[in-house]
Amino acid sequence: MQEVLLGSVLSALSTGLGALPILFLSQVTHKWRDVLLAFTAGIMMAASTMSLIPEAIASGGLIQLTIGLFFGVLVLTLLEKNIPHIDLGHNNKGIEVDQKAALIVAAITLHNIPEGLSVGVSYASSVSETGNLIAFAIGLQNAPEGFLVALFLIQQKISKLRAFIIATLTGAIEIVSAVIGFSLTSFVTFLVPYGLAFAAGAMLFIIYKELIPESHGDGNERFATYSFIVGLLFMVILLQLF
Template sequence: MSSLENYSPVLLALFATLFTWFMTALGAFMVFFTKEINREFLDTSLGFTAGIMLAASFWSLLSPAIEMSEHLGIFGLILVGIGFLSGGLFLSGLDKIIPHLHRGLSYNEAEGIKTTWHKNRLMLLAVTLHNIPEGLAVGVLFGALSFEFSNSALISAIALTIGMGIQNFPEGLAVSFPLRGEGLSRKKSFYYGQLSAVVEPIFGVIGALMVTFFTQLLPFSLSFAAGAMVFVVIEEIIPECYIHGNIDKATIAAIFGFTLMMILDVALG
């Protein structure tokens, strides 16, 4: 692990988020083998995704932010709280501005600024919005290595990357297969499926750069990413995996996802 100390945290963040993008692309690639995917399986997978993201929000981001700001007393907690709220409000703001359509909803239920864009493009933008905080979270955690490089901090960042990669696989399925079901070719369904995660390397680098140049913002940045991820889980993932009635299976899967990410972060980090 110590050999990685020679690499820039920004470069490590890029490599990590390229991996999370690759896992999305791998899930989307499954569209070449079959046209349909069982809805119950898909909802269960999305529940699993929600659990991983919730656990990562606390164990990988919010808890370290609180520990880093303990020396500030109540002001540190306020700083972390403001960061958490800001992350959620930031995503909420993007949600109201950028045209998008959550999967499973009709075209006239599109959110954001009104547009004549095709339904497929609006669905793609919804998932793209979802992937912004994931890339930001990984980038911020790797960027923290510029503040204090240690094997435990590096392993924690790697654990988050693994967790995000695991949950990105079903996300790739959740984008490409509905598009295939609506008549798009396998090639286009795969293309749009992997394209939804391209923002992860972009925001991973942005997050790492932000922390590298402004290390004093680290607790705020960590809690900001946590708030953004929690917003995505509550706003998009949970409603989608419940809308088809697979509530129990999706909930149990979320608990398993939370447990897996908790073990990854605590045991490895």
């Protein structure tokens, strides 16, 4: 449990780490944000397809993989449909702080729940390093997310320090959901392959529905594609090393 707490805390705090530059930067180009988002997508793609999915098959089978994968996609789909979503990377409209800013913070916080579950069930895997790798991948995904949340809040005339604190707190829910995910799959062992597949499905949904489209929204498709490949190779190297 101690390792789960440490991994989930570090993964969650990556949201704040990503938001940290907002205290010192006045503005960031779309190109840099798109490259960062695509790199994160590559990291998560390798983690889900080369670690989570093979382990789900090894510990369960194709049936468990299919059920868990689609359940992960279903949960993210329901969140997407029922939680107000604002395009952080490409939003140029003036938005009222008291309404929309609160909605986007709530949306990001709730979207972090499946990510925390992914970290928790990964630590319950029989392969000891899986949890650390998935926590690392989710942490990298959280960093640009935290940055974009903080940037959005600053654009709504919220102070830099307050925006940083709020962005950091949006990741805190992952610690709770990680503990829940680990507890369920540890004490009910037959859930492990379903949990691993659920994590893979959730990550694949985030990659294709959120990260890749946002990284291709400002004419930086080529650079984003290169960054995606580099991110994927980076995670493959980590998987081979550890």
